[in-house]
Amino acid sequence: MPTKVAVIGAGAAGICVLRHALASEGVFEATAFEKSNKLGGTWVYTDKTETDENGLSIHSSMYKNLRTNIPKEVMNFPGFPFKTDLPSFLSHENVAEYLEDYVDHYGLRDHIQFETVVDSVRPSPESVGSGKVKWEVTYHKVGQPSSAQTNVYDGIFVCSGHYSDPLMPKMKGLENFEGKILHSHNYRSPEEFRDLRVVILGAAASGQDICVDMSPEAKRIYLSHNKTPLSTAIPDNVEQVDGIVEVYKDSVRLSNGQEIECDAILFCTGYLYNFNFLEPECGVKIEESRIVPLYKHLVHTTYPTMFFIGMCKTICPFPQFDAQIQFSLKVLDGRLVLPSKLEMDEETETDYKTRLERGLPHRHAHLMGPRQWEYNSQLTTMAGLEPISPNVQLLYEHVHAIRVKQLTTYKRLNFRLTGPDTFEQY
Ligand code: FAD
Numbered sequence: 001m002p003t004k005v006a007v008i009g010a011g012a013a014g015i016c017v018l019r020h021a022l023a024s025e026g027v028f029e030a031t032a033f034e035k036s037n038k039l040g041g042t043w044v045y046t047d048k049t050e051t052d053e054n055g056l057s058i059h060s061s062m063y064k065n066l067r068t069n070i071p072k073e074v075m076n077f078p079g080f081p082f083k084t085d086l087p088s089f090l091s092h093e094n095v096a097e098y099l100e101d102y103v104d105h106y107g108l109r110d111h112i113q114f115e116t117v118v119d120s121v122r123p124s125p126e127s128v129g130s131g132k133v134k135w136e137v138t139y140h141k142v143g144q145p146s147s148a149q150t151n152v153y154d155g156i157f158v159c160s161g162h163y164s165d166p167l168m169p170k171m172k173g174l175e176n177f178e179g180k181i182l183h184s185h186n187y188r189s190p191e192e193f194r195d196l197r198v199v200i201l202g203a204a205a206s207g208q209d210i211c212v213d214m215s216p217e218a219k220r221i222y223l224s225h226n227k228t229p230l231s232t233a234i235p236d237n238v239e240q241v242d243g244i245v246e247v248y249k250d251s252v253r254l255s256n257g258q259e260i261e262c263d264a265i266l267f268c269t270g271y272l273y274n275f276n277f278l279e280p281e282c283g284v285k286i287e288e289s290r291i292v293p294l295y296k297h298l299v300h301t302t303y304p305t306m307f308f309i310g311m312c313k314t315i316c317p318f319p320q321f322d323a324q325i326q327f328s329l330k331v332l333d334g335r336l337v338l339p340s341k342l343e344m345d346e347e348t349e350t351d352y353k354t355r356l357e358r359g360l361p362h363r364h365a366h367l368m369g370p371r372q373w374e375y376n377s378q379l380t381t382m383a384g385l386e387p388i389s390p391n392v393q394l395l396y397e398h399v400h401a402i403r404v405k406q407l408t409t410y411k412r413l414n415f416r417l418t419g420p421d422t423f424e425q426y
Helices: 012-022 092-105 205-214 317-332 341-357 369-383 390-403
Strands: 003-008 028-033 116-123 135-141 144-153 155-158 180-183 197-201 220-224 238-241 244-247 251-254 259-261 264-267 285-287 290-292 306-308 415-419 422-425
Touching: 003 012, 003 116, 003 135, 003 144, 012 028, 012 092, 012 155, 012 317, 028 116, 135 155, 155 317, 197 205, 197 259, 205 220, 306 317, 317 369, 390 415, 390 422
Parallel strands: 003 028, 003 155, 155 306, 180 264, 197 220, 197 264, 220 238
Antiparallel strands: 116 135, 135 144, 244 251, 251 259, 285 290, 415 422
């Protein structure tokens, strides 16, 4: 009997699960449930904000002019490159088309149930305590609540993404602001900010990228953050300022006491993890943006037949997803034996405490950045997988080093891989 796998979401992570599960020639049987009518998740751009035509909240945080911040030469899934005639930094259309091509190439389309919302997941009561917990998954067709049905699966892959639920920090006086207030989740195009004085709060990847995108249209942009000032070249009408402490009807006060008049505030303050389809019996908690109990940010340590793909932040996503998925499938079919629950929890706790000791805030429990290479190699080594090509780290870090100096221009560069650990820039 094949091992039955349910996949929640048909974004990049979900389709990659299908690819590897179906390559197993009968070991696995896999179905992905996708609430929208398209695959690709984040990469499916829409002008709409808030809700779609079916009343579902808009999933994607993609904006019209976005260019990828990882070059296509290393952003791809291993073994499936982007088309060579594309520039290194891609549009969202390029990536959406790539994911469609991936699905067709590996024959995955018939295994995706579109317009199907997963409402709830719970451990099947009779399997609890057996060591191999099964999962009851209840889902319904969009617009047809009476179509709800429940099936039982041997394994579950949570691939629902984590860039859809805005994190809005509490801010004194925000309710008094009479201008435009937006989170980056709902940012679509710079024209909406034409001739406005905009405070962008947060200078991580989204804050920086949107600042560059918006600068030709906005009158003035104040990039507000509490970090060391960015040392990169920024557009002439952008000024870096301190964090906001209070908001008034048409201005904000900064932590250094300065008051700035503005017409709009754009929150680039990140996102929350949200797995509202997981019932409490699943035993998954989100503690200060930390998903517990997860071994290697991936495997549920109480019920190691549940896997969370793509939860890490600041990574090169597709290659890491691919490694996480192959690792998980090996756990699920018994080819990879995990340490005991106690050992897994201890290792997870040590990782978390080390982060805190090094000064990272709680919310960075799944942050990777430079840690991602060691993490990836732990996964591939433990699971006996081919290591991720050295070029992924080399080119990712090379681009990062250029970005911190040339934020406004680095996406004009192109790259060509010339060997497993060599590339050319042109
Ligand atoms: P998603 O793409 O979010 O897909 C999740 C899917 O699950 C969606 O299709 C959703 O509809 C579905 N779903 C959710 N809940 C349910 C449910 N209950 N029932 C059924 N279906 C459900 N990565 C890069 O590699 N390069 C970049 O340049 C880059 N730029 C980015 C820019 C922005 C603005 C953002 C937000 C992200 C960017 N990323 C980038 C990261 C990107 O999120 C990942 O590359 C990747 O697309 C995430 O895939 P995913 O499958 O994990 O999640």
